[in-house]
Amino acid sequence: MSYYFVLQAKRLNRFLLEFGITPYLAYPLFIILFFVMSFLIFIKAAGYAPWLYILTFSIILESISQQDRTLLLKSLFNRKAFYKIRLIENLVIAIPFLLFLLYQQNYLFAVGLFFIALSFVFIPYYRSFQLSIPTPYKRRPFEFTAGFRNKIIYLPFILLLIIKSIQVGNANLALFILAVIFFICLSFYGAVEDPYFAWIHNKPPEQFLFFKIKQGLINSTILSGPILLILGLAFFETWPTVLLIQGMGYVLIITIILAKYSAFPSTMNLPQIILFMLCFWIPPMLLIAIPLFYRKAIKKLTPILT
Numbered sequence: 001m002s003y004y005f006v007l008q009a010k011r012l013n014r015f016l017l018e019f020g021i022t023p024y025l026a027y028p029l030f031i032i033l034f035f036v037m038s039f040l041i042f043i044k045a046a047g048y049a050p051w052l053y054i055l056t057f058s059i060i061l062e063s064i065s066q067q068d069r070t071l072l073l074k075s076l077f078n079r080k081a082f083y084k085i086r087l088i089e090n091l092v093i094a095i096p097f098l099l100f101l102l103y104q105q106n107y108l109f110a111v112g113l114f115f116i117a118l119s120f121v122f123i124p125y126y127r128s129f130q131l132s133i134p135t136p137y138k139r140r141p142f143e144f145t146a147g148f149r150n151k152i153i154y155l156p157f158i159l160l161l162i163i164k165s166i167q168v169g170n171a172n173l174a175l176f177i178l179a180v181i182f183f184i185c186l187s188f189y190g191a192v193e194d195p196y197f198a199w200i201h202n203k204p205p206e207q208f209l210f211f212k213i214k215q216g217l218i219n220s221t222i223l224s225g226p227i228l229l230i231l232g233l234a235f236f237e238t239w240p241t242v243l244l245i246q247g248m249g250y251v252l253i254i255t256i257i258l259a260k261y262s263a264f265p266s267t268m269n270l271p272q273i274i275l276f277m278l279c280f281w282i283p284p285m286l287l288i289a290i291p292l293f294y295r296k297a298i299k300k301l302t303p304i305l306t
Contacts, residue, residue: 050109144219147188182249205301262296
């Protein structure tokens with residue numbers, strides 16, 4: 001069983017090297033970034049930070065508990081080794097979250113997080129049961145259809161936070177949830193389709209990108225629209241901020257689409273990811289990123305679509 005974790009460590013190191021960053025630098029930076037982001041969550045979200053922390057942890061566990069991966073592990077290891085591997089993986093991910101919750105003296109949430117880690121071991125997350133989950137989207141583009149079904153489990157939790165923010169009159173939390181909705185939409189574009197599924201559109205690169213952007217904006221509006229309406233009714237005085245977040249979300253949707261196809265059919269490399277992340281912290285960088293990603297996307301799509 002130990003060779004499995006050695007193999008995973010080698011794969012992770014190779015992945016980091018392919019992105020152009022040495023693992024010896026990446027791991028300390030990741031730890032620092034984790035605790036910096038944790039402090040920001042607990043400062044900005046105040047009393048609701050532990051709930052957001054639990055949500056973040058659950059999303060991470062969900063990503064490593066998918067059916068294909070679970071079935072592969074079951075086919076490679078016996079029952080006892082399988083559960084040991086899943087338990088170790090979940091606890092390794094849980095440790096930094098647990099330590100920070102204990103540091104914040106949120107002992108009840110720390111216990112809850114620990115039991116969530118255990119539940120994902122013994123109750124694997126399966127998606128391919130014989131049930132077709134309806135979505136508010138058409139079949140194209142695939143990003144929102146697949147992404148909505150993957151993340152639908154978290155939507156009731158997000159709606160609960162919106163309701164609580166209205167009950168206590170916390171407009172900042174409600175605005176934060178609107179931003180979270182767009183972060184979820186951005187995560188849908190992590191999947192890269194086979195070049196064939198771009199080629200079948202039979203469009204010039206410029207028209208293809210326009211089509212993807214139009215669908216991205218429409219579909220993100222479908223997901224964020226109810227939250228936008230709730231905010232407008234419950235916190236009318238925040239409308240300027242709401243529109244600013246909504247507009248920034250649209251701009252980031254456009255940027256992530258262009259960034260995705262600037263590396264197509266491969267995934268984005270480290271410089272592209274860094275440039276995209278800089279757009280969050282320094283919005284004027286969008287004036288550089290969008291034209292750059294657009295030109296590269298056209299270059300990458302031209303041999304596929306023409």
